[in-house]
Amino acid sequence: MKRFIIYLLPALLGAFYSLGQSSISVEPDLVNWKNQKQCFETIQKYHVDTIKWESIKLNFYKNITDGKFYYLTCEADSGPVFYPLIDTIDFNSYIVYGEYAVDKHSVFYFNSVSEGIKITKLDACDRLTFKIFGSTQYAKDKRFIYWNGQIIKNADLESFSVIDFNPDHFSPPLAMDKNHIYLWDQVLTDTSEIEGLERFLRSKTGLEIYNSIFGCSQTDCVQVLNYKDQIDFWLYVETCPRELDRILSKYPFRFDEPLSSEDWDGNVPGADSLNWFTPMILGTDIMVYEFSPDDSKDILTIWSNMDKTKIFIRKFHTKIK
Known part of the structure; x- marks a missing residue:
């Protein structure tokens, strides 16, 4: 019996931050923000107290009291919160590429978790040669292939490419190189697990x-x-x-x-x-x-x-x- 895999891409916003320190809750208003999905969809409409917070860029803010930088995001069952930035970010050069982001010094990966949008600085990644594979979770630099911000061990840099055999429907993230086919960051040993994949991969003249x-x-x-x-x-x-x-x-x-x-x-x-x-x-x-x-x-x-x-x-x- 074939196993059918459904992959749901998490909702992502165009900015990033690091978790690990206590958050500062945003003052409540008349909207019910506790549904995290709805919160992400409407976060740009949230009213921020400009007496306490200075807008820097996108969802980045500076706390006027302590002078530190924070990121406005959505915590499950809580609503909008400001999380403090841990890694230094150059806001002038900050650019979002799909689920990755860069500034002139570093590469970052961010995804949705129960606490909000979580950012990971990719210390191993070479900023100058960093490229992403479109809006997917796959990326590369001169040394490594990445999925979800993690290095895919032994992936071949030159032949690696993303497989998008069903772009109009939800499908799991797939890729291939000259040696393997990958499901997420793992080698896929049985292509029949993904409906239609074997037919898609059949060589054409x-x-x-x-x-x-x-x-x-x-x-x-x-x-x-x-x-x-x-x-x-x-x-x-x-x-x-x-x-x-x-x-x-x-x-x-x-x-x-x-x-x-x-x-x-x-x-x-x-x-x-x-x-x-x-x-x-x-x-x-x-x-x-x-x-x-x-x-x-x-x-x-x-x-x-x-x-x-x-x-x-x-x-x-x-x-x-």
Whole structure:
């Protein structure tokens, strides 16, 4: 019997703090704030006494009496509370990235617990090379892969990527590298535990990927020269004008004047490890077509030479920032 796993992502707010010291309760008002979920959803509307508290940034405040910095959050069965910051934060450079946050010195991870939003400073993380995998709990730096702020031991840095086979529904956080598939931060030994995962991971041919995006070609001029099949699709295709016109008619692509290769450094975000994905070879002038529906996180981009016989295609899922 298959085991079905449901993962509920905790509600998170765009700031962070550290627990471990006693909190200062916020004065009550007429709203019932004891439901933590509702408290998180409406915390921005909470009335803060500006005589006692100076707003710094987002939910960060400075206590006018003791001069210390606090964070306004929601404690279960209690309501809004101010928790004191333990780690020093540079508020001017503070930026939130999904469930992580950074300033110019450090990287932090924060999540929802019964006491409120809890922040962990990632001392092992290299700030300069830190990157997150979109809005997921996965991240990396030059040495480690992280999940939930914790190091995933022995994960391969170069081949690690997030698996998002069911983005429209709740699914557990999944990732893979050249050696393993990961459920959360643990190696998943039986892919049948996740419904649909085995089918998703089945290798596809380049033509199958092409047809899944554009439908079957009505000519015999399509030849996939190279491709990569994972969360994002990457293809290098030999084609013909009739076929390119067909696939361009499938979606309302945006395009401008031809791109001059002399004015472009050739960089394509996400293609660092694909030494064959080089639209620059298409010629001096390159047409670039792009489509992204308003309700989707996918961006479909096509680079074409001027005679419409060779194209590079990228279907990019915009969860990696």
